[in-house]
Amino acid sequence: MIFAVALLTATTASAINTATHPIRIALLAPANRYLDRRDAQASELIRTHVQSELQDLGYDVFITNDDRPRADYSVDILGPGGGGYPVAEIGLPLGRGAVDFAVIVSHVAASVNVYDGRTFELMRTLDLHKRSTTVAPSAIAIGGRPFWAVVAVPFVEWAQYRSGVRAVAHDAARAIDEALRH
Secondary structure, rough: OHHHHHHHHHHHHHOOOOOOOOOOEEEOOOOOOOOHHHHHHHHHHHHHHHHHHHHHOOOOEEEEOOOOOOOOOOOOOOOEEEEEEEEEEEEEEEEEEEEEEEEEEEOOOEEEEEOOOOOOOOEEEEEEEEEEEEEEEEEEEEEEEOOOEEEEEOOHHHHHHHHHHHHHHHHHHHHHHHHHOO
């Protein structure tokens, strides 16, 4: 019995490797890169989603403004942007009101550069883009003869755009993971 415990302890102790650590990735976030507030927001949104996706894959990821961070790899997300716009719309009367439906096309694109953390040499460039189409309500109208009101619902376009951002971030994380494994 004592021999079995000693053997188990020795085996377990030799299996513990304190030299390994998760791969550390710095997501670069240079200040004042974008003049347009919407581009800055898109950049931050994509970076945050990429961070979350990479952490789910087991990486130690942090966002930094430092141009020479202490990390195994650095990732720079350039030119994120896109938007959503209706390409067709139709109104349907419903009793004392109506609902407008639109075909909304959204697109999101970003370029991702992966750098070696020690040499800061460019390892890989990834160009990512997603395009999606959906049919969604764009306005709701209510009223009658003396009073008529129309309320626009622009959050539907924003929700479609955010969905595209999540898809690009997911693809970016998977492509970064693949680049680091090869």
